[in-house]
Amino acid sequence: MNIASEIQKLQDLYRSGAISEKEYAIAKAAILANFVPGKAITEDSSVQKRLEEMKLIDEVNRLDLDWQSEREKYMVTGKYGNRYVPRKGLEILIGMLFVGVGISLICKAALTSNPIQFLMGVFVIFLGVLVGMFRYGKACEYERAYQAYLSRRARVYKQYNRLGKDKI
Secondary structure (H helix, E strand, C coil): CCHHHHHHHHHHHHHHCCCCHHHHHHHHHHHHHHCCCCCCCCCCCHHHHHHHHHHHHHHHHHHHHHHHHHHHHHCEECCCCCEECCCHHHHHHHHHHHHHHHHHHHHHHHHHCCHHHHHHHHHHHHHHHHHHHHHHHHHHHHHHHHHHHHHHHHHHHHHHHHCCCCCC
8 A cells, every 4th residue: 555545545534524634634644754655554554553443433423423313212201391211111100000090080980970080081091001002112112222222332342342442
């Protein structure tokens, strides 16, 4: 490899956004500082390793940012407007609470012979089952997406560890 192809690679990385302007300038200076006329730059040079390391760090940062925005799709809004990540057990509990309220309305309607209260109880049970199923489904989707994010991140860490590094 020659110096022109190395600098071209750096420019491509910079244009694609994989490295910052500062990283580009540092890497280019390192290439030029290590350049000996007539001697080819080897693939195992420290500059090449540093570039690979910077690309992997950038990829992890990009994965984290993507996950933060993707995570918002799965969040559920609570009673007072607070948002939280759905959990399977909690969503089942919320559905069961709705069903419990509906059953108590039906029992009260049976004691008082009130058909409107009976219908309200049936409606609350139906609503509880629907809400519970919807939120449980959201929790399952969140867990699948989170596992996919973790596996993508693990792949990048594995590549990083091959460079002989411990942590990003």
